[in-house]
Amino acid sequence: MRRSIRGGLILTATLMACSSGKSETREIASAPAAPATPPPDAQVTKAQPPPVAPAAAGTAPAPVTTSAAPAASTEAPAPGTQLAAAASAPAAAAPIYTPAANLPPEVLAILKAGDRTDADKALDAGRKPGETLAFFDLKPGMKVGEIGAGGGYTTELLARAVGPQGTVYAQNAPVMIEKVFKTSWPDRLRRPINAKVIRADREFDAPFPDDAKDLDAVVINAIYHDTVWIGVDRKAMNAAVFAALKPGGKYFVIDSSAKEGTGLNDVKTLHRIDEAAVKSEVEAAGFKLEKSGDFLRNPSDTRDWSASPREAGEKRGTGDRFALEFVKPMPAPAKHKSKKK
Numbered sequence: 001m002r003r004s005i006r007g008g009l010i011l012t013a014t015l016m017a018c019s020s021g022k023s024e025t026r027e028i029a030s031a032p033a034a035p036a037t038p039p040p041d042a043q044v045t046k047a048q049p050p051p052v053a054p055a056a057a058g059t060a061p062a063p064v065t066t067s068a069a070p071a072a073s074t075e076a077p078a079p080g081t082q083l084a085a086a087a088s089a090p091a092a093a094a095p096i097y098t099p100a101a102n103l104p105p106e107v108l109a110i111l112k113a114g115d116r117t118d119a120d121k122a123l124d125a126g127r128k129p130g131e132t133l134a135f136f137d138l139k140p141g142m143k144v145g146e147i148g149a150g151g152g153y154t155t156e157l158l159a160r161a162v163g164p165q166g167t168v169y170a171q172n173a174p175v176m177i178e179k180v181f182k183t184s185w186p187d188r189l190r191r192p193i194n195a196k197v198i199r200a201d202r203e204f205d206a207p208f209p210d211d212a213k214d215l216d217a218v219v220i221n222a223i224y225h226d227t228v229w230i231g232v233d234r235k236a237m238n239a240a241v242f243a244a245l246k247p248g249g250k251y252f253v254i255d256s257s258a259k260e261g262t263g264l265n266d267v268k269t270l271h272r273i274d275e276a277a278v279k280s281e282v283e284a285a286g287f288k289l290e291k292s293g294d295f296l297r298n299p300s301d302t303r304d305w306s307a308s309p310r311e312a313g314e315k316r317g318t319g320d321r322f323a324l325e326f327v328k329p330m331p332a333p334a335k336h337k338s339k340k341k
Contacts, residue, residue: 099130126317131295141165142216148223152188171207205236214246225273238285251326256307293323
């Protein structure tokens with residue numbers, strides 16, 4: 001791994017919280033500080049599946065929750081222990097998703113596909129997949145990259161949008177797969193609809209393989225703020241996205257918004273990021289902001305509470321989120337010297 005051992009431990013602990021419904025919401029709660037001597041892996045065990053409870057807004061229960069064994073002493077819990085326990089807590093019933101009436105027919109067809117899983121459909125209300133796909137405006141045959149694919153909810157939507165002639169490069173950091181998505185990610189990719197998805201087990205700062213060139217679009221959904229506090233080299237990550245895209249290619253960033261002027265201060269505590277900070281970092285890589293989408297906006301959000309799924313409680317799915325479309329500029333036209341008469 002490119003990061004230090006300590007950094008890897010922090011990310012591993014963090015991603016333990018992605019089990020249960022979090023693996024699909026792509027929002028990761030912050031982990032408590034790691035003890036000086038990390039506990040051995042043997043202390044982490046597979047918990048028995050909890051009784052199936054109604055899913056929270058925009059999520060669905062996972063069949064197995066990974067959690068740490070109960071502490072036998074008063075020592076600080078292992079990283080991620082409390083978060084894994086929180087991830088398995090019962091949650092309220094999810095609302096029904098009603099897509100916007102003006103969505104393109106091809107997007108509505110994706111939402112109504114008979115082979116979409118019930119688990120994915122249960123996440124729709126909080127994720128607004130129809131409006132999201134309309135914002136991406138992907139076409140059959142396109143080549144698309146995804147950063148932080150998680151359990152593959154968005155991955156499969158992208159695969160449906162580009163069709164059997166298209167390609168999706170789906171990145172997950174190796175530690176994410178090993179600790180959280182070891183079975184769910186391969187299971188997702190075995191689904192026939194995902195036959196053209198190329199699995200990219202790579203670090204965030206170099207997310208795509210060498211053959212991922214001239215991409216039409218790259219998507220990072222609800223995890224940019226996490227790349228900040230887990231110590232990803234975002235300058236390298238954004239530069240890699242720029243290099244992978246074709247001229248005119250799009251870079252889509254969706255995330256929970258922090259209050260204006262807070263910069264990166266809330267990325268770990270509230271799981272939010274200042275929209276202006278994202279714009280500044282992405283534009284520094286050479287991108288130009290093309291447009292913003294308001295389909296995930298909520299002006300009444302006070303933005304002083306954690307947008308992490310399990311911490312949000314009854315507010316889950318109501319947080320203000322921004323959707324940004326950046327473009328890789330087309331090269332300037334070559335200047336031709338005029339011929340002298």
